[in-house]
Amino acid sequence: MGNCVYGPSDHTVFVITGDRKGAGTDANVKIKLFDDKGQISPEIPLNCYYKNNFEKGKTDSFQVPRIAKFGWINKIEFWRDNAGVEPDWFVDRFVVYDTRNDKYSYFPVLRWIKADQHYTIQHLDTSLPQQDEYPEQRKKELDEKREIYRYKQNFQGGPMQILELPDDEKFSNDYLWDIVRQKAELLAVSKFRSVTTGNWDTLDDLRNIYGDPMPEPVGIMKYANDLCFGNQRVAGCNPNTIRLCTELPDNMAVTPEILRPFLEGWPLPQIIEAKRLFIVDYKILQDLPTVNNNPLCHPIALFFLTGEKELLPIAIQLKQKMGADNPVFFPNDPPFTWLMAKMWFNNADAQYHQAICHLGYTRMLPESIAIATKANLALKHPIFKLLAPHLENYLPCNWRGMEKLIGEGQWVDKVMTIGRVGMLELIKRGLNTWRMDVQGTLPKDLDNRGVLDPKVLPNYYFREDAMLLHKAITTYVKKIVSHYYDIPEKIAEDTELQEWGEELARPKREGGLGLKGVPNNGKFETIEDLMCVFTCIIYMCSVAHAASNFSQYDEYAFPPNYPAYISGTPPTDKTPLSEEDIVAALPDKQHTLDIMTVTKVLSSKGTNSLGHFETQFQYDTAARKAEEDFKIELKKISEMIREKNNSRSPRYMYLDPEQVPNSISI
Incomplete structure (x- = not known):
C-alpha cells in the first residue's frame, strides 16, 4: 500500500483500484473533497512520483494537505488525464479517513474511469x-450502458443474450474451458492413460478407471439400486x-391390479388418497431432433412412497403412446432388463436436466436478466447493488462457456x-x-407439483434445504x-425500476425479455411485487444453480448411473438382458472421458459462498445490516443442514450455504 504525505493533514484518502485485468493506470489523478458545510477543497493531486500508483488490486493512501475548519466529507469529485502507456483505470472505491474524529467516509465507484x-460520488x-x-x-x-448491453437471440425462440461481450466483462477463465488440455492433464496422472480408445469390456x-484426480463418483455404488434411483428424483x-x-x-x-404387488399390498385408491404415489412425465421430449437420429425416450414413470418413507420406482413406460412395442417395465422384470429401462429413463432425464434445469433456467435466463439490469439500473441504484453480486459473472461465463458446451461440434x-x-x-x-411466479418461485413450484407439504414425500432433501435458503433470501430481500421503498409512491416514481420491470415482461419481438x-x-406497485422478482433472481442464480x-460429476461420471448417451435401442419387450447388454449400451472410453472431464469442471466451486460477496456493492448502513443478518442466518442454516446430514442416507450436501456460490463462476 502506497503512502504519500503532503505535510500536516487531517484526512487520508485511500484509493482502491479494482482487481481485474487492465484495472491499473499510469494516468495522473486529481480529487476535490466536499464537506457537509458546502466547503470545497482545492484540487489535490493523488500521485507519488517515486512509485507506481493505482496498480491492479492495490490500495494507495494519500495524506492530503490540512484544510482549515473543514467539516465531515460527504462527497468527492475526481478525474484522471490520459497520460502514460496504460491510462485506463477501474476504481473499486475511495475511502476518506478523518483523523480528528476517527471516522471514515465511503465512496463506492465500481466503474472504469474515462x-x-x-465523477461526483457521494x-x-x-x-x-x-x-x-x-x-x-x-x-x-445509463445511456452509455444501454449502448453496450444490448440483446440478441442466438437461436430462434431462444432467450435474449448479450450481443457482444463488453470489455469490462471479460476475465481470463479460458483455461478452464480448454477441454483438450484438461483431458491431457487427466491422462498424465490418472488411470485413464491406458484406456482412451475403444469400448468397455x-x-x-x-x-x-477412477482415482485421483477423478475420484469414484457417488453414482458408482448406487446405480442399480431402486432406492437410489428414487432418490435421484428428490436429491x-x-x-x-x-x-x-x-x-x-x-x-x-x-391398472390398479397390475400395480398392487408393488404397493405393499395396499389398494391403489388408498395409496393415492394417502399421497404416496408420484409421477415424472417427459412428454416435453417428444419429437426432439437427436444426433444421427439416435433414439430418445420420452418416458413416464411412477414412484411409490413405502411405509418406511422410501421412494421406489414401480413402473416405467419409455414412450408416451401405448403399444405392443412399448411395454411398461416393473421391478419384478428380469434384473438387467429393469436396469436397462431405468438407464433409458435416466438418459431422458439427463437431456431435460442439461437443457432446461441447468442451462435454460440457471444459465441463460439469468443472463438475459443480467443484461436488463446492467442496462436499466444505475450503479448507485439500491436494487442494482442488491442483485449485482448474483449476476456478476453471467455474461463472461456464458459467452465462453456456452461456446464450449453447446457450440457446433462441442461437448453437447x-x-x-x-x-x-x-x-x-x-x-x-x-x-x-417457465413463469416467474411459478417455476421461478420455489414454494409455488412445489405447490404446483403437489409436494409443498413436508408431510408429502418426506426425505425430499432438496425441498427441505432449498426452502430454508429461499426463506432466508426472502427475509434479506424484504429488509x-x-x-428503500417505505411508501408505495417511491415504487411508482422509480423510473429505472419501472423501465426495468417493463423490459422483463415486454415480448421479445418488441425488444424485451x-x-x-x-x-x-x-x-x-407493491413491496410484494418486488420481493417476488428479486427473490426469484437471487435464488435462481445461487440456490437453483447449485x-x-x-x-453433475457424482451423477454423470459413471455412465450406467446417469447416462448422457446410450448406444443401441430401448427395450421393446421383457426379454432377459445381461451385463453384456448393459456394457454395450454405454458410451465408449473417449466419450466417457469427455463426460467425466466436463462434469468435473462444472462441479467445481469458484466463487465465494452465498452472502459473502467478492465485490462489496452495498455501503448503506441498513443494507449492510441486512447483509450481516443474512450471513448469520445462512450460518445457522449451514449448521442445521450438516446436522441433518448426520442422519441422512445418502447425505445431501449441495445446498449447504457454504457450498452454494452467489453466482456462477464458469
Missing part, C-alpha cells in the same frame, strides 16, 4: 433516481420434476443424445413454459426493499 471526465452513493442530486451524470452513464473395467441434479400423482395417466398401460454434440440442435429446441420449450409471470406485468450443477 480520461478528463469528472458518501455511500446509493439513491433512487428520483432522489439523485446528480441526475445528469446518472443519465449519461465389462463394468469392472469402467469401475477401475439428484434434477429434483424439480417429480409430482404428486392423483390419478393414473390415460396413456400408460397400467459429442456426448448428449440430443446434441446441440435438440438441446436448443428443448431449451426453447422449457423457457416457453432491503422495505428500507418476454418473461411470463412477472408481477403486474412488470408495472410494479442444486442443478454441483452434483
Whole structure:
C-alpha cells in the first residue's frame, strides 16, 4: 500500500483500484473533497512520483494537505488525464479517513474511469433516481450502458443474450474451458492413460478407471439400486420434476391390479388418497431432433412412497403412446432388463436436466436478466447493488462457456443424445413454459407439483434445504426493499425500476425479455411485487444453480448411473438382458472421458459462498445490516443442514450455504 504525505493533514484518502485485468493506470489523478458545510477543497493531486500508483488490486493512501475548519466529507469529485502507456483505470472505491474524529467516509465507484471526465460520488452513493442530486451524470452513464448491453437471440425462440461481450466483462477463465488440455492433464496422472480408445469390456473395467484426480463418483455404488434411483428424483441434479400423482395417466398401460404387488399390498385408491404415489412425465421430449437420429425416450414413470418413507420406482413406460412395442417395465422384470429401462429413463432425464434445469433456467435466463439490469439500473441504484453480486459473472461465463458446451461440434454434440440442435429446441420449450411466479418461485413450484407439504414425500432433501435458503433470501430481500421503498409512491416514481420491470415482461419481438409471470406485468406497485422478482433472481442464480450443477460429476461420471448417451435401442419387450447388454449400451472410453472431464469442471466451486460477496456493492448502513443478518442466518442454516446430514442416507450436501456460490463462476 502506497503512502504519500503532503505535510500536516487531517484526512487520508485511500484509493482502491479494482482487481481485474487492465484495472491499473499510469494516468495522473486529481480529487476535490466536499464537506457537509458546502466547503470545497482545492484540487489535490493523488500521485507519488517515486512509485507506481493505482496498480491492479492495490490500495494507495494519500495524506492530503490540512484544510482549515473543514467539516465531515460527504462527497468527492475526481478525474484522471490520459497520460502514460496504460491510462485506463477501474476504481473499486475511495475511502476518506478523518483523523480528528476517527471516522471514515465511503465512496463506492465500481466503474472504469474515462480520461478528463469528472465523477461526483457521494458518501455511500446509493439513491433512487428520483432522489439523485446528480441526475445528469446518472443519465449519461445509463445511456452509455444501454449502448453496450444490448440483446440478441442466438437461436430462434431462444432467450435474449448479450450481443457482444463488453470489455469490462471479460476475465481470463479460458483455461478452464480448454477441454483438450484438461483431458491431457487427466491422462498424465490418472488411470485413464491406458484406456482412451475403444469400448468397455465389462463394468469392472469402467469401475477401475477412477482415482485421483477423478475420484469414484457417488453414482458408482448406487446405480442399480431402486432406492437410489428414487432418490435421484428428490436429491439428484434434477429434483424439480417429480409430482404428486392423483390419478393414473390415460396413456400408460397400467391398472390398479397390475400395480398392487408393488404397493405393499395396499389398494391403489388408498395409496393415492394417502399421497404416496408420484409421477415424472417427459412428454416435453417428444419429437426432439437427436444426433444421427439416435433414439430418445420420452418416458413416464411412477414412484411409490413405502411405509418406511422410501421412494421406489414401480413402473416405467419409455414412450408416451401405448403399444405392443412399448411395454411398461416393473421391478419384478428380469434384473438387467429393469436396469436397462431405468438407464433409458435416466438418459431422458439427463437431456431435460442439461437443457432446461441447468442451462435454460440457471444459465441463460439469468443472463438475459443480467443484461436488463446492467442496462436499466444505475450503479448507485439500491436494487442494482442488491442483485449485482448474483449476476456478476453471467455474461463472461456464458459467452465462453456456452461456446464450449453447446457450440457446433462441442461437448453437447459429442456426448448428449440430443446434441446441440435438440438441446436448443428443448431449451426453447422449457423457457416457453417457465413463469416467474411459478417455476421461478420455489414454494409455488412445489405447490404446483403437489409436494409443498413436508408431510408429502418426506426425505425430499432438496425441498427441505432449498426452502430454508429461499426463506432466508426472502427475509434479506424484504429488509432491503422495505428500507428503500417505505411508501408505495417511491415504487411508482422509480423510473429505472419501472423501465426495468417493463423490459422483463415486454415480448421479445418488441425488444424485451418476454418473461411470463412477472408481477403486474412488470408495472410494479407493491413491496410484494418486488420481493417476488428479486427473490426469484437471487435464488435462481445461487440456490437453483447449485442444486442443478454441483452434483453433475457424482451423477454423470459413471455412465450406467446417469447416462448422457446410450448406444443401441430401448427395450421393446421383457426379454432377459445381461451385463453384456448393459456394457454395450454405454458410451465408449473417449466419450466417457469427455463426460467425466466436463462434469468435473462444472462441479467445481469458484466463487465465494452465498452472502459473502467478492465485490462489496452495498455501503448503506441498513443494507449492510441486512447483509450481516443474512450471513448469520445462512450460518445457522449451514449448521442445521450438516446436522441433518448426520442422519441422512445418502447425505445431501449441495445446498449447504457454504457450498452454494452467489453466482456462477464458469
